[in-house]
Amino acid sequence: MPTPEPTADSILAALAELRDPSAAGNPQLVAAGRVRVVLHPGTGVSVRLTIETGAGDDTRGAIEVAARDAIHQAFPGVSKLEVKFVQQSGSREITSEDPLPGVKNLILVMAGKGGVGKSTVASNVTMSLARSGFRVGLLDADIYGPSVPTMFGVGGRPVSHDGKLIEPLERFGIKLMSIGFLLEDPRAAIVWRGPMLHGALQQFLNDVNWGKLDYLIIDLPPGTGDVALTLSQKARATGAIIVTTPQEVALIDVYKAVSMCQKLNIPILGVVENESYFICDGCEKKHPLFGVGGGQKVAEMAEAPLLGQIPIEPNVRIWGDQGTPVVQAVPQSAIAKAFQDVADAVVTQVAKANASRIGTLSISREGMPTRLPIIR
Numbered sequence: 240m241p242t243p244e245p246t247a248d249s250i251l252a253a254l255a256e257l258r259d260p261s262a263a264g265n266p267q268l269v270a271a272g273r274v275r276v277v278l279h280p281g282t283g284v285s286v287r288l289t290i291e292t293g294a295g296d297d298t299r300g301a302i303e304v305a306a307r308d309a310i311h312q313a314f315p316g317v318s319k320l321e322v323k324f325v326q327q328s329g330s331r332e333i334t335s336e337d338p339l340p341g342v343k344n345l346i347l348v349m350a351g352k353g354g355v356g357k358s359t360v361a362s363n364v365t366m367s368l369a370r371s372g373f374r375v376g377l378l379d380a381d382i383y384g385p386s387v388p389t390m391f392g393v394g395g396r397p398v399s400h401d402g403k404l405i406e407p408l409e410r411f412g413i414k415l416m417s418i419g420f421l422l423e424d425p426r427a428a429i430v431w432r433g434p435m436l437h438g439a440l441q442q443f444l445n446d447v448n449w450g451k452l453d454y455l456i457i458d459l460p461p462g463t464g465d466v467a468l469t470l471s472q473k474a475r476a477t478g479a480i481i482v483t484t485p486q487e488v489a490l491i492d493v494y495k496a497v498s499m500c501q502k503l504n505i506p507i508l509g510v511v512e513n514e515s516y517f518i519c520d521g522c523e524k525k526h527p528l529f530g531v532g533g534g535q536k537v538a539e540m541a542e543a544p545l546l547g548q549i550p551i552e553p554n555v556r557i558w559g560d561q562g563t564p565v566v567q568a569v570p571q572s573a574i575a576k577a578f579q580d581v582a583d584a585v586v587t588q589v590a591k592a593n594a595s596r597i598g599t600l601s602i603s604r605e606g607m608p609t610r611l612p613i614i615r
Contacts, residue, residue: 346454360549395408404446
């Protein structure tokens with residue numbers, strides 16, 4: 240009798256007895272919701288295990304061996320098995336007045352100026368987190384230039400089943416909300432003053448049924464202004480990701496985004512350098528079209544890690560224009576791996592942020608912060 244094809248549920252069943260001896264009570268990982276399964280049809284099975292931060296190499300090794308044995312015993316035909324460990328993400332501080340009590344971690348994606356690929360990074364990092372098995376939402380707070388409807392190929396208007404909460408649209412298992420979903424003409428300009436802007440953002444936070452999420456990624460508009468201020472006041476962010484390109488003219492503005500995080504006491508999880516280089520088809524050589532080291536400069540200034548360097552890759556634009564993030568369209572590609580590596584680094588930084596609760600601000604005589612909240 241041929242061996243049945245594995246499914247996510249059947250793999251979880253095979254791993255039901257897998258335990259974490261490093262955690263109190265030696266819990267079953269599946270029952271604790273700490274096993275994420277990603278299937279790659281035709282290429283094998285990828286299994287991600289979330290275990291306690293303090294687990295040592297010996298414990299990880301023992302868990303990996305047990306996981307491999309269990310899966311190969313249940314499914315001898317599995318040709319490729321990847322087992323990865325990520326730190327538990329924990330949860331941000333949630334108060335009784337928090338508009339998003341079901342959201343464990345709220346990540347702001349920021350840029351000092353437009354045109355650096357902030358929305359592309361936000362979309363593909365979100366997609367990478369979803370492919371890793373996390374429950375993820377993406378809020379397109381770029382009110383004046385919403386990109387999520389195009390990048391995820393989603394149209395239509397959100398509905399409300401109870402007359403109170405708006406149901407976000409879904410694509411690839413990701414909950415999505417954007418002002419672009421609410422416009423009759425997507426080409427129409429949004430001409431709003433502050434009060435209308437604040438009202439829309441408040442609705443996105445209070446009146447959308449986000450449910451239980453591991454991560455809510457918020458794609459902020461470029462620059463520094465009311466949106467980031469409003470969101471920081473309404474919901475306590477776990478931290479921010481700063482997106483930049485390498486050239487000096489971009490760095491001048493991105494420093495302002497870093498300064499804004501400093502003033503608002505938002506921990507900086509790290510920096511993503513987009514459009515870092517182009518790889519020539521003929522010579523396979525990296526060509527840094529916009530200079531070298533810009534992202535590292537920002538990271539050093541922010542005392543935060545450089546989360547990754549994303550190359551210029553035509554497939555990012557091609558698939559994004561067709562409504563599918565490149566991470567989903569060609570998951571085995573080098574560019575998809577670059578985004579996945581950034582997402583993995585974000586998970587690690589979030590775990591550190593939640594463990595240390597870094598974010599205390601030091602104030603100078605002039606009332607300006609003297610140092611940044613950092614995640615080491």
